[in-house]
């Protein structure tokens with residue numbers, strides 16, 4: 001298995017690979033192919049971090065997981081696949097959410113970090129932890145049919161914060177669940193992340209530091225663009241850093257805490273209802289406006305019959321404000337004191353963000369459905385499809 005690597009990189013290069021250790025954050029669409037090729041080329045130790053379990057909807061792009069492992073932690077499922085490929089590999093499994101509390105301790109055990117996660121808060125966390133622990137960071141991303149890759153914090157190159165000192169507003173961020181992702185795209189970027197890891201370890205090929213590789217799967221083109229260099233005023237890697245320890249990244253990015261199932265924390269309990277409560281309100285025919293804030297694509301896939309789709313990103317738009325007011329007028333017009341607005345989404349995170357906006361627009365009682373449609377499927381209607 002290692003022969004090809006050996007011929008290209010020579011015996012000392014192969015020994016370096018064997019001695020190296022790499023941490024992969026995220027065992028999904030990018031993490032699976034990245035880890036697979038790292039295991040194949042003979043990297044000695046791989047750490048895997050993920051707090052999720054394998055779901056059916058993952059399998060079109062996370063190809064080392066399988067139907068046999070539905071419900072199994074992703075780190076375990078991926079570790080099994082990698083060991084089938086290379087039994088001499090050492091694997092450390094971290095079935096946890098990477099957070100400010102554990103990142104530095106985990107990063108200290110590895111030479112190189114691979115960011116294969118899928119959200120902005122984790123990207124800042126991984127960047128900051130990589131800078132503070134002095135590790136190069138191989139970063140990849142894929143949404144829709146587009147992918148990108150770069151290497152941060154390598155020698156004198158920039159870090160993520162040099163280029164993006166502040167996070168984008170949450171409503172402008174597209175993720176895979178908004179627009180989907182075409183499986184081979186993260187597959188391709190993950191494989192290239194593995195190649196960058198090999199280049200860093202063997203010091204043979206070009207490292208994409210200060211460069212961004214862009215892949216467009218529709219026009220089928222690769223482009224490499226030069227990025228700004230290291231920023232002398234960067235808050236974490238500049239000459240006078242003001243960030244010297246990890247922070248609360250969900251808060252920094254203006255996001256609800258990343259609790260996948262309960263999605264708690266930016267609203268207090270009185271602004272949230274359970275799916276069972278909503279079901280009873282519907283059954284009693286109480287006057288209500290139920291807004292589903294997911295993307296139209298997701299709304300098409302499955303929805304509650306009483307719901308209307310207004311994606312989170314559109315909630316503040318002028319035409320939506322008018323539409324919202326009209327819809328609310330038809331519900332609240334009869335002055336029934338029990339009239340309510342409920343917001344729902346996939347897991348109960350985006351709906352929390354929407355509550356404040358709708359409260360400001362309609363000046364009425366607006367509630368978030370805790371845990372979203374996942375919790376509806378779990379607690380009210382098991383036949384409701386989850387994805």
Ligand SMILES: Nc1ncnc2c1ncn2[C@@H]1O[C@H](COP(=O)(O)OP(=O)(O)OP(=O)(O)O)[C@@H](O)[C@H]1O
Pocket residue numbers: 025026027028029030049050051052057058062074096097098099116117118119122176177
């Ligand atoms: N802070 C974190 N700690 C641990 N794992 C993380 C963290 N942030 C993201 N991840 C993991 O990174 C992986 C990213 O994989 P991918 O982009 O394919 O998305 P996914 O969450 O599996 O897909 P879907 O959105 O369809 O459920 C996920 O398995 C996710 O659990």
